Amino acid sequence: MVGRKQFDVDEAVERAMTVFWQQGYAETSLDALCAATGLGRSSLYGTFGSKDELFRRALDRYGARYGDRFEAALAAHPDDPADAVEAFLGVTVERITEPTVPTGCLIAQSAIEVDTLSGASAARVRELLDRQRSRVRAALGEPRGVPDRVLDDVAAFVVAANQSLAVMSRVGSPEPELRAIVALTAGAVASSLG
Amino acid sequence: MVGRKQFDVDEAVERAMTVFWQQGYAETSLDALCAATGLGRSSLYGTFGSKDELFRRALDRYGARYGDRFEAALAAHPDDPADAVEAFLGVTVERITEPTVPTGCLIAQSAIEVDTLSGASAARVRELLDRQRSRVRAALGEPRGVPDRVLDDVAAFVVAANQSLAVMSRVGSPEPELRAIVALTAGAVASSLG
DNA sequence: GCCATCTTGAACCGATCAGTACATGATAAT
DNA sequence: ATTATCATGTACTGATCGGTTCAAGATGGC
Numbered sequence A, B: 001m002v003g004r005k006q007f008d009v010d011e012a013v014e015r016a017m018t019v020f021w022q023q024g025y026a027e028t029s030l031d032a033l034c035a036a037t038g039l040g041r042s043s044l045y046g047t048f049g050s051k052d053e054l055f056r057r058a059l060d061r062y063g064a065r066y067g068d069r070f071e072a073a074l075a076a077h078p079d080d081p082a083d084a085v086e087a088f089l090g091v092t093v094e095r096i097t098e099p100t101v102p103t104g105c106l107i108a109q110s111a112i113e114v115d116t117l118s119g120a121s122a123a124r125v126r127e128l129l130d131r132q133r134s135r136v137r138a139a140l141g142e143p144r145g146v147p148d149r150v151l152d153d154v155a156a157f158v159v160a161a162n163q164s165l166a167v168m169s170r171v172g173s174p175e176p177e178l179r180a181i182v183a184l185t186a187g188a189v190a191s192s193l194g
Numbered sequence C: 001g002c003c004a005t006c007t008t009g010a011a012c013c014g015a016t017c018a019g020t021a022c023a024t025g026a027t028a029a030t
Numbered sequence D: 001a002t003t004a005t006c007a008t009g010t011a012c013t014g015a016t017c018g019g020t021t022c023a024a025g026a027t028g029g030c
Helices: A009-023 A030-038 A041-048 A051-075 A081-097 A106-112 A120-141 A150-172 A175-193 B009-027 B030-037 B040-048 B051-077 B081-097 B104-111 B119-140 B146-168 B175-193
Strands: none
Touching: A009 A030, A009 A051, A009 A106, A030 A041, A030 A051, A030 B119, A041 A051, A041 B146, A051 A081, A051 A106, A051 A120, A081 A120, A081 A150, A081 A175, A106 A120, A106 A150, A106 B104, A120 A150, A120 A175, A150 A175, A150 B104, A150 B146, A175 B146, A175 B175, B009 B030, B009 B040, B009 B051, B009 B104, B030 B040, B030 B051, B040 B051, B051 B081, B051 B104, B051 B119, B081 B119, B081 B146, B081 B175, B104 B119, B104 B146, B119 B146, B146 B175
C-alpha cells in the first residue's frame, strides 16, 4: 500500500458527475473530465478504468444522492399520496433551481441518449428510472377501491412528470412554471386516487 | 442553371432529420449523414453549408410535419380542451409507436442538449417549443371563470407532458404506459378547467 | 540504503472529427 | 464545338477523440 492517491476519489466522481450532467456522456471529453477534476488521464484511467465506467460511477452517485432525497420527501407524507408526489417533484425543482449544479437531470439526459450509451450504462439508466418508479409506487400505498393497474400507471405518470421538469428546465422554463407543472401533476394524482 | 443537383434535397433533409432524431446532434457525424443520405460531403456542404445549418433544416422539417398534426388534433376537438389535449398527445404516442421512425422526439432530444448547440440552433429549439405551447394555449380557449394564469400553466403542463413521452419512450416504456400518461394528463386538464 | 509497489504527468497511438481543396464530369448557353 | 458554370467524389487538413505507454517520482517495508 504505497504510492497513495493524491486526490479524493469521491470528489473526482462528484466533479465528473457534474460535467456529464451538464453536457451528456457523448459531449464530455476526457480532456473536459481532466480539467474538471484537476487530474491527469493516468489518474482517471488508473482509478476508474474508462470513461464509461467513470460515467457509471457518476450515475450511481447521482442516483444515491437524489434517491435519498426522493425517499425522504415521499416519507414525509405517508398518508397523502398527492402531497407525497408534490414533495417528490419538489426535490427536483429545488435541485434545478440550485445555482451550484446544472439544470436538467443526469438521468433524463442519459435516458435521451440511451441508444448511444454502452449496454452496461444503458442498463444502469433503466435501473435508476425503475427505482424511481418503485419508490413512487410504494409511496402510493394500497388505497381502497383503486386497482393496482391504476396505481402503477400513476407511478409511471409521476416519473414521467419528473423527467419533463428536466427537459423544460433545460430550455429555460422559470421556476414558477416548473412549480405549476408539479402542482398539476399532484392534482392529477389526487383525483386519480380520490 | 447548369449542373443540376443529382438528388432530392427534401429527401436528404428527411433522412438527416431521422439520424439527428435517433442520435442527437453531437453524436451524429458527417460520415453518418453521408451514409444516411447517400451523398458525399461536397453535396452536403454545397447544399446546406454546414452540419449546423443542416440540423436547423431538419428541426424545421420536424416542426412543420408534427406541428401540422398537432394543429389538426387540437382542431378536431374545439369544444373540449381535455379531448383536444388527449388528441394532441396522442399524435406523439402514435409517432413513437410508428416503426419507421425512431422513438423519442427530435425536439426533446435537442432541448436536453441545448447548452451544447450553436446559438442559432438553440434558439430554433426554443422557438419550436414556444410554438407548441402557443398552439395548446390557443386550443384551451377562454373558458369562463378560469384565470389566464391557470390557462398558461396548463399549456406549459401539456407541453411538458409531451416531452416526458419522448424521454420515457427512449427507455422502452410500452405503449399502454404512454397512453396512461396521456390519459392522466388529459384528466388533469379537465379538472383544472372544469 | 535499497527495493518493490504504486501514482502521476507527458508524450504518444490510431481513429475519427468537421470542414476544405480540387480535379473530374455533366450540363446548357452560345 | 466551345465555354462558363455548377455538382460531385476523392483526398486531404489540422484538431480532437478515447485510450495507452512509460519514465520519473513518491512511499513504506526491509
